[in-house]
Amino acid sequence: MCGLAGWIDLKANNAEPAALTRMTDALAHRGPDGNGAFHATTRDGGYAIALGHRRLAIIDPKGGVQPMYSTDGQIALVFNGEIYNFQALRDELRAQGFVFSTNSDTEVLLNAWRAWGVDCLRRLRGMFSFALWDAGREILFLARDRFGKKPMFFHRNGARLLFASELKAILAYGVVAKQDKQSALDYLQYRYVPGPHTMFEGIEKLQPGRYALWQNGRITEGAFATPSDGDAPPALPASAYENPVQAFTQILDDSVRLRMISDVPFGAFLSGGLDSSSIVALMSRHSNLPINTFSVGFKETAFDETEYAQTIATQFKTNHHEWRMEADDVIKLLPEAIGFRDAPVAEPTDVAVMVLARVAAQSVKMVLTGEGSDEILAGYPKHKYEPLAALYQKLVPPFIHDHLVEPLVDALPTKFYRYRTLVHAFGLRDERERFPRWFGALSLKERDTLVTPGITPRSISDFAFAPNTEISALRRCQYFDQTSWLPDNLLERGDRMTMEASIEARMPFMDHELAAFMSGLPDNMRIHNGVQKWLLREAMRDILPAEILHRRKIGFRVPVSLWFRTTLKDYVHENLLGPNSRTRDFYRRDALQRILDQHATGRVNHEKLIWALLSFELFQQKYGLTF
Numbered sequence: 001m002c003g004l005a006g007w008i009d010l011k012a013n014n015a016e017p018a019a020l021t022r023m024t025d026a027l028a029h030r031g032p033d034g035n036g037a038f039h040a041t042t043r044d045g046g047y048a049i050a051l052g053h054r055r056l057a058i059i060d061p062k063g064g065v066q067p068m069y070s071t072d073g074q075i076a077l078v079f080n081g082e083i084y085n086f087q088a089l090r091d092e093l094r095a096q097g098f099v100f101s102t103n104s105d106t107e108v109l110l111n112a113w114r115a116w117g118v119d120c121l122r123r124l125r126g127m128f129s130f131a132l133w134d135a136g137r138e139i140l141f142l143a144r145d146r147f148g149k150k151p152m153f154f155h156r157n158g159a160r161l162l163f164a165s166e167l168k169a170i171l172a173y174g175v176v177a178k179q180d181k182q183s184a185l186d187y188l189q190y191r192y193v194p195g196p197h198t199m200f201e202g203i204e205k206l207q208p209g210r211y212a213l214w215q216n217g218r219i220t221e222g223a224f225a226t227p228s229d230g231d232a233p234p235a236l237p238a239s240a241y242e243n244p245v246q247a248f249t250q251i252l253d254d255s256v257r258l259r260m261i262s263d264v265p266f267g268a269f270l271s272g273g274l275d276s277s278s279i280v281a282l283m284s285r286h287s288n289l290p291i292n293t294f295s296v297g298f299k300e301t302a303f304d305e306t307e308y309a310q311t312i313a314t315q316f317k318t319n320h321h322e323w324r325m326e327a328d329d330v331i332k333l334l335p336e337a338i339g340f341r342d343a344p345v346a347e348p349t350d351v352a353v354m355v356l357a358r359v360a361a362q363s364v365k366m367v368l369t370g371e372g373s374d375e376i377l378a379g380y381p382k383h384k385y386e387p388l389a390a391l392y393q394k395l396v397p398p399f400i401h402d403h404l405v406e407p408l409v410d411a412l413p414t415k416f417y418r419y420r421t422l423v424h425a426f427g428l429r430d431e432r433e434r435f436p437r438w439f440g441a442l443s444l445k446e447r448d449t450l451v452t453p454g455i456t457p458r459s460i461s462d463f464a465f466a467p468n469t470e471i472s473a474l475r476r477c478q479y480f481d482q483t484s485w486l487p488d489n490l491l492e493r494g495d496r497m498t499m500e501a502s503i504e505a506r507m508p509f510m511d512h513e514l515a516a517f518m519s520g521l522p523d524n525m526r527i528h529n530g531v532q533k534w535l536l537r538e539a540m541r542d543i544l545p546a547e548i549l550h551r552r553k554i555g556f557r558v559p560v561s562l563w564f565r566t567t568l569k570d571y572v573h574e575n576l577l578g579p580n581s582r583t584r585d586f587y588r589r590d591a592l593q594r595i596l597d598q599h600a601t602g603r604v605n606h607e608k609l610i611w612a613l614l615s616f617e618l619f620q621q622k623y624g625l626t627f
Contacts, residue, residue: 003027004078005164014048024052026172063102081128084258140214148208148487167342228519236520266366267292272308275370327567344615348558357501372510375481378526382438440608561607582620
């Protein structure tokens with residue numbers, strides 16, 4: 001796990017080496033174990049190339065120094081991530097005559113490019129973003145893994161292409177931070193900015209499962225993978241249908257085992273929920289030493305899961321560590337989290353993960369986490385209800401929904417907020433608007449009611465929505481989760497909040513072979529007789545205690561709903577409506593005041609929206625942006 005940065009530009013415009021140093025220094029938290037730089041020009045002297053690297057040494061700490069060069073000196077590579085099947089690929093490449101001088105996955109990746117070119121991407125089982133300069137073919141090649149677990153940002157200005165693992169490195173080069181106003185509108189609709197856009201004008205993300213290739217002054221992009229849920233179910237071996245629980249367990253166990261390959265101490269984040277408990281249970285099969293586990297809790301018992309985490313820690317005899325957070329911690333740490341994410345922090349959980357990573361970093365350099373289980377295995381409440389949306393819309397005309405059903409649900413007490421989300425989502429006839437709304441964001445109508453007119457919204461990109469209209473509603477919903485919600489929110493959080501503490505997070509549920517297996521099974525293997533993540537529960541039936549298998553899903557939540565009515569009420573009001581607020585003119589004051597008042601009185605639970613607005617304001621303050 002590392003950080004990378006660099007550029008390609010006309011030689012006449014070439015920046016001083018100090019610019020690359022500034023970029024890599026901005027990524028020092030991603031790689032405290034070493035740094036390196038590479039500078040070259042094209043054969044005609046027309047273009048200059050720079051590659052910079054900061055290293056967090058996990059595999060082969062002595063041998064995996066970067067930039068890494070091919071034996072003939074023609075290729076230079078900087079790489080961020082882990083290739084979990086690197087040992088098998090190394091054997092295959094050795095059989096072709098390639099010689100290896102290290103035990104690192106970086107050298108395997110370098111030789112995989114030499115052997116297979118762009119097609120090497122389809123062979124990689126792991127998380128990655130990388131940049132390489134192939135001097136023989138005069139190609140600059142950038143790539144990002146299938147699910148977007150590892151980041152890649154870029155900025156184009158004429159002939160110049162800048163790229164980096166984090167947006168802050170591009171700003172460190174000297175690119176001026178300017179608010180992308182259309183992205184601000186997107187943020188209110190999604191609670192994050194969907195790729196390829198960012199909050200900064202002119203800086204974009206390379207989309208998951210895609211690559212960019214520079215040659216002869218031209219940049220082309222291509223795709224090498226999309227999630228399997230976007231199309232008809234792939235065929236699986238007969239044994240998978242005969243005993244899907246056994247087949248699933250084997251793939252998940254293998255995914256965990258591969259992610260435990262490490263030359264440094266490691267552990268696991270343990271919330272006490274089904275996902276993280278399953279990971280810890282499987283890790284214990286493959287370790288002769290106690291697993292290091294880490295949990296964060298809250299004094300508010302309704303949000304505290306440490307009791308369940310302790311149950312798992314005791315059962316599997318882990319070396320367990322706990323930490324407790326309070327409202328003051330959020331106030332203190334939220335601006336820091338925004339600075340490391342280079343974006344508004346979409347979820348309060350980001351802060352909790354940042355704290356958890358800092359605690360873990362005191363004893364390990366790598367952790368396994370349960371991220372991705374809900375998106376791959378259908379664990380969110382919306383996954384049960386999205387298949388009913390078409391029926392609801394057939395039975396309930398828009399007029400009845402707008403003027404009868406929705407007002408009745410809005411009048412319910414706050415504790416029924418999930419029903420409010422359900423009905424509001426059912427009322428949205430376009431899935432491109434409905435899918436984000438399931439996560440508590442705003443519909444286009446709600447957004448336009450809140451925002452001061454004057455900004456023309458961009459059209460909704462089709463990237464995150466399945467092109468195959470014949471697949472099930474559940475698969476379409478999960479495809480959106482896997483192409484938008486995960487890479488642009490949860491995986492971004494997982495990367496930034498752990499790398500901030502200089503530790504690596506690995507996610508066994510985010511294995512593309514596991515995802516492809518799940519995609520090949522019928523929908524009732526995900527939700528069976530109303531039971532969500534049914535296959536995982538069956539796999540863990542004789543491994544985890546019943547209280548973990550069957551307890552109500554809480555999710556890794558922070559009690560901001562309560563805090564926004566009490567401890568943080570004045571803080572929120574001052575930041576959003578006070579005289580020094582940078583965003584208050586972005587909103588209609590009466591609409592914003594109504595939202596705050598409804599939450600303060602307990603009339604409506606607006607915790608997700610208020611958090612999003614507060615985080616957006618602090619983001620503006622952090623980068624000196626205004627509307």
